Amino acid sequence: MGGQVYRMERDRARFRDIVRGRLREDLRKYLSTSELLGRQGKKTISIPIPQVELPRFRYGDNSGEGVGQGPGDEGDQMDGDGAEGAGSAGEQPGQHILEVEVDLAELAEMLGRELALPNIQPRGSRQLHTEGGRYTGIRSQGPDSLRHFRRTFRRALKRTIASGEWDPKDPRVVPMRDDQRFRSRRTHPKPESSAVIFHMMDVSGSMGREQKDIVRIKAFWIDTWLRSQYKNIEVVYIVHDAVAKVVDQEAFFHLRESGGTKISSAYELCLKQIQEHYRPDNWNIYPFHYSDGDNWSARDTARCVALLREEILPCANQFCYGQVKSAYGSGQFKKDLDHALGHDDQIVTTAIDSREGIPESIRAFLAEGR
Amino acid sequence: MATGGHLPANLRQQARITEAAARAVGLDFFDVVFEMLDAADVNAVAAYGGFPVRYPSWRFGMDYERLQKGYDYGLSKIYELVINNDPTYAYLVRSNSLMEQKLVMAHVMGHADFFKHNVWFGPTQRSMVEQMGHHAARIRSFADAYGQDTVERFLDVALGLDGLIDPYLPLRESRRAESRRETIQSRAERARTDFEQHWGDGAESLRPGPRPSRSAPTTPSSGDLPTFDILGFLVEHSRLADWQVEILSIVRAEAYYFVPQRLTKIMNEGWASYWHSHLLTHGLLDASEIVDFADCHAGATAVAPGQLNPYKLGIELFRHAHARGDDLFQLRQVHNDVSFIDHVVDEQFAESNQLFVYQRNSRTGKNMVVDRDWVAIKEQLLRELSWGGSPRIQLIEADADGEGGLLLVHKHEGRDLKLDEAGAQLKTLAQVWGGPVHLLTLEEGVGRRISTDGQEISVIETARAQDVCGGQESAQAS
Incomplete structure (x- = not known):
């Protein structure tokens, strides 16, 4: 036992070095990110994992046909689009994989761990209420000095009896690795303050399905993270083309408008919301804006910069602008923002070319812990 | 194998009971050896394809990373692993409940019988x-x-x-x-x-230098x-x-x-599921375990909307064949997935299992139900499974161009290759062969010849491909 893992560690370390670019440059071009999927209620979440896929003969695009199972009439759209044919059902028999659910708090923790995100430090004079410094928890890993003898013994005893190895004449109990339990210190600060997230999205004609999907995925993860950091959180969704309006979550993700783009309209609406509903001394404020970088005119961009500099930045924790690459967008807006406000560390701008860029962009937004 | 731990007494006993029950219904297998592994070790063994020792390769590390992450994040866990070998080795995961161990054991007996008797496994190396x-x-x-x-x-x-x-x-x-x-x-x-x-x-083995070869x-x-x-x-x-x-x-x-x-993925899983279900509900389970078993079995054979689950499809195929009066033991012996489906799927099967053909709608990017006709369903299933689900590539000439070039043909059958990857694969092939390599294929009905000397790739249009690839397009044209 254990030998498996030890031997595997070398193969795994080699793979990691390839992913990091330390070894085998020739394989870099085949590196891609696949994903592990999990479900949270109706939402599907994905955990990116790197993958090196060497080229081989395989079928191309015109094979998008398959056999499925379930209700529905001819012409009906199927639920979910991850349907796979029987042909891709995997190669090994008897390797059963069972899906289990993850809850949102765990997801946020994973996200934090994967992207190495710091916990957020709420601004202002409000104190964090912490309950740190007490060993109240139990976990399955830890240093020997914290081993909880009674719990460990109890588990070992249970296992021995359950497995039929208990002999009353020779009542020996030998704990093994899985039996061990350790005290753990609960140090998680419990922020008492509230936060509001503004998701502003450009829905003008140039934002296509793929661009919206990228925004959707990003917004989901950002919400998840911020929710884990604040007890009381509100989310305001704003869409804009040449005019801006507040919409509900459903509309935010599905609306398709067309027409021109006047970004200042969204910033004005956001500011109005802040002034009317979310006073900065009571709220931590996180405006996020996503667009493909095309604005109506340079004059409107100047107006946006002025709004940000004078009104929004002074009351927000951080302002994030995520520019999603589209076939039509010039990407000028990010350049303009960087030029005008790049020195201000309260503003973070990122450019996302494709889905692969999402984790990096989320990290850029949340890495400062503001 | 000295990889896993021995079974505790109660599981050893359970293994004996399961084996006897399996033999009593007519299953026949080599000796089955169960070993016990911790969850972390199971992921490593699974990444090695079920084997305790493999050559060093980053690929195993990659697979392990995926399995381990899925396990760490609670997204997936491996229930059991079984290896086609004489004796047949199977792993039990220590953290499983007794009911789960019973299910796994019965399931393994089904696989072990299939390994021994299915004709396609006949020529496999048993050691x-x-x-x-x-x-x-x-x-x-x-x-x-x-x-x-x-x-x-x-x-x-x-x-x-x-x-x-x-x-x-x-x-x-x-x-x-x-x-x-x-x-x-x-x-x-x-x-x-x-x-x-x-x-x-x-220690001699580090001596460098050229050497004569006797295996030209x-x-x-x-x-x-x-x-x-x-x-x-x-x-x-x-x-x-x-x-x-x-x-x-x-x-x-x-x-x-x-x-x-x-x-035989579908048959093999179907056969194992058919028998674990039969054995467990005919005496192996304690009354208190029935509900947990039903839950677990339903999980393994669950069908996500619009997907095919080989466990589910397989078990239903065997049940349908049984209802029709076929000899199941003979079926499991002579068929592979393609011939089995061809033999068993009929109108009633397609209907009672709610099968359909879907197609990706290029506009919405979503899959749509396009056909519920059982003949179309069967044809689609067979097309997907034939040749193990991969394109058929045949080598037809070893000196096609007078320069010692290999000539390959893609047997088209209505599905285009991914051409960029095909080109890259040909390059690899040319490097190994040490000479040029050509592939004839069809791209949207147009004949193509992809050629490479291992460095550059060139693609030309050629009418010859129409003849040798034997695609649907050319069949329709004639």
């Missing part, structure tokens, strides 16, 4: 646990002699070609007991003795072509160094070992 260990030792010794990087690079090249085999070859060969496979092994054999004589097996490639004869066993052709005729030939033949042997599992 693969030792073989894999032996392969690993060979490749490690090459790495010691020629450097890990060099050997790993060539191993990657060889593994990139492991799809270029003929899934039906082993069965055909074993039927004809023909000499061809023996010749292929014999070149690898010669290479091996040569390596050992030259390098020795002790043979010239292709007309009897070798055409062939789908391109890997076998390369083993026999390529101008590679001996150690490279041996790596190719190791990769080929392992690829052929796994082929039957690909050809």
Whole structure:
């Protein structure tokens, strides 16, 4: 036992070095990110994992046909689009994989761990209420000095009896690795303050399905993270083309408008919301804006910069602008923002070319812990 | 195998009971050896394809990382693993409940019976646990002699070609007991003795320098072509160094070992699920375990909207065949997934299982139900499963251009290749062959010839492809 893992560690370390670019440059071009999927209620979440896929003969695009199972009439759209044919059902028999659910708090923790995100430090004079410094928890890993003898013994005893190895004449109990339990210190600060997230999205004609999907995925993860950091959180969704309006979550993700783009309209609406509903001394404020970088005119961009500099930045924790690459967008807006406000560390701008860029962009937004 | 722990007394007892119950219903298998593993170790063994010892490769590390992350994040966990070998090895995961262990044991008995009796498994190497260990030792010794990087690079090249085999070859060969496979092994054999004589097996083995080869490639004869066993052709005729030939033949042997599992995935899982369900509900379960079992069984055979689950499809096929009065034991013996589905699927089956054909709508990017006609469903299923789900690539000429170039043909059957990857794969092939390689295929009905010398790739339009690829398009045109 254990030998498996030890031997595997070398193969795994080699793979990691390839992913990091330390070894085998020739394989870099085949590196891609696949994903592990999990479900949270109706939402599907994905955990990116790197993958090196060497080229081989395989079928191309015109094979998008398959056999499925379930209700529905001819012409009906199927639920979910991850349907796979029987042909891709995997190669090994008897390797059963069972899906289990993850809850949102765990997801946020994973996200934090994967992207190495710091916990957020709420601004202002409000104190964090912490309950740190007490060993109240139990976990399955830890240093020997914290081993909880009674719990460990109890588990070992249970296992021995359950497995039929208990002999009353020779009542020996030998704990093994899985039996061990350790005290753990609960140090998680419990922020008492509230936060509001503004998701502003450009829905003008140039934002296509793929661009919206990228925004959707990003917004989901950002919400998840911020929710884990604040007890009381509100989310305001704003869409804009040449005019801006507040919409509900459903509309935010599905609306398709067309027409021109006047970004200042969204910033004005956001500011109005802040002034009317979310006073900065009571709220931590996180405006996020996503667009493909095309604005109506340079004059409107100047107006946006002025709004940000004078009104929004002074009351927000951080302002994030995520520019999603589209076939039509010039990407000028990010350049303009960087030029005008790049020195201000309260503003973070990122450019996302494709889905692969999402984790990096989320990290850029949340890495400062503001 | 000294990898896993021995079973505690109660599970040993349970294994005996399960085995007796399985034999009583007519299942027959080699000895089944259960071993107990911790969850972390199970992921490692699974990443190694179920085997305790494999050659060193980053690919196993990659698979392990995926499995381990899925496990860490609570997204997936492996229930059981079973290896086609004599004796049949199966792993139990320590953290499973007693009910789950019972289910796994009964399921394993089904697989073990299938391994022993299904005709496609007949020609497989039954001492693969030792073989894999032996392969690993060979490749490690090459790495010691020629450097890990060099050997790993060539191993990657060889593994990139492991799809270029003929899934039906082993069965055909074993039927004809023909000499061809023996010749292929014999070149690898010669290479091996040569390596050992030259390098020795002790400290001597680090001696560098060139060496004479006694295992020269043979010239292709007309009897070798055409062939789908391109890997076998390369083993026999390529101008590679001996150690490279041996790596190719190791990769080929392992690829052929796994082929039957690909050809019978649905049947094999269906058979195992059919019997675990039968055995557990006919006496193996305690009354208190029935609900948990039902829950667990339903999870394994669950159908996500619009997807096919091989466990579910397989078990339903056997149940349907049973209801029709077929002899299940005979079916499991003579069929693979394609012929089995062809034999069993009828209108009633398609209807009661709510099967349909879907198609991706290019506008919305979503899949849509397009057909519920059982004939169309069956045709689609068979198309997807034929040739183990991969494109059929045949080598037809070994000196097509007068420059010793290989000529390959993609048997089109209505589905285009991914051309960029095909080009990259051809480049790999050209490097191994040491000469140009050409592939004839169709792209949206237009004949193409992709050529490469291992460096540059060129694509030209050619009418010849229309004839030899034998695609639907050309059939319709005539």
